[in-house]
Amino acid sequence: MRSKHAAWLLLALAACNRSPQPQAQAPATATAQPPVPAASPVDLSDISERDPHYLVGISFPPELKRHPALAAEVKRDADATRAEFMQQVAANKDYQGPGPFELSLMYSMVAETPRIVAVAAEGTSFVGGAHGAPLLDRYVWLLPDNRRLTAAELVPDPAGWQAISGYVRDRLMAVQRQRFDEDAKADGGDDGDDGQPEDAALKEQLKNAADMIEQGTEPKPENFANFEPVLGADGKIAALRFVFPPYQVGPYSDGTQTIEVPAAVLLPHIAPAERGLFAGG
Structure with missing residues (x-):
């Protein structure tokens, strides 16, 4: 709750x-x-x-x-x-x-x-x-x-952070792509065949966003230290919501950003002692 x-x-x-x-x-x-x-x-x-x-x-x-x-x-x-x-x-x-x-x-x-x-x-x-x-x-x-x-105790294997980092990074980039695409449409810009904005300035912004996301989601537990459980109806953890403050994965104007990683993605990497907390564990 x-x-x-x-x-x-x-x-x-x-x-x-x-x-x-x-x-x-x-x-x-x-x-x-x-x-x-x-x-x-x-x-x-x-x-x-x-x-x-x-x-x-x-x-x-x-x-x-x-x-x-x-x-x-x-x-x-x-x-x-x-x-x-x-x-x-x-x-x-x-x-x-x-x-x-x-x-x-x-x-x-x-x-x-x-x-x-x-x-x-x-x-x-x-x-x-x-x-x-x-x-x-x-x-x-x-x-x-x-x-x-702590995040380090929850996912003790570096390979686990590689998987979690990749999942989070992909979804943060998807949010940015959608945002820039909507900005381009609002400004009357044309989209390419793949639906991405063609405007050079927006492309540069997307590159800068990708750089910040990559740096802020390096597969290290300290980059994922702020997390909170998303509980299912049975009281078990259905997902973890990772919380990123301004400047970590985007500019101050983007504010705090969150990404939920489902238990199915997390479970192979969760420490054995904590798997029972998760749905399917």
Whole structure:
């Protein structure tokens, strides 16, 4: 099941109109350590701070309280993100550009079953420059083991990432081809016999898109670190949705992009210990 926690965001949508910065960021991650059950409930109160120089808004879904160890990891990361932001605020106290500085971060539930819980983190950090930097992370939590499942653990064989990368790359390119073809038609351009736009400028854009997709989907687990389960009616994983922040596989204007890879494609490459989570496993 999928639910969204209704939460306010302090970041003004006007930030979207600013020109892009070099890359997206993940919310800060606290020092890695084996997750352990929390001895007491974690304080997941929403954070709202207002100052002449900065704004902070961080929100958490109430369902997260049902999973103390996961909640503790999420809270550690949120606190680390805020601490990093405040360091940047202090380091730029003489900043004279558009402001104030802003940190907006929302955590929401993606899935919750007796075996697996998934949480999404989405937000923006603006500490000067053209516009805010996107913040994006995904947590997939195994309840039997009470630990976070990483992409490297899920698909341990490099050959598996070759297959997954190829599948994702093909579908990202198909989306781009369709987009450029529609742009050409909207502009009154002619299509070739294969249905692809003939306009030289659009062809150049398609080549640039292909280059970004190829770089951002190199068959390495770190390029697929952000994933979330798509559950079937039986509660098993029918597909994984890989989430790519702006700049990884496209320009800032393309926003966050996602591709779903079905269980049938994934299963031959999934670690034996995790295959039971998947449909057909």
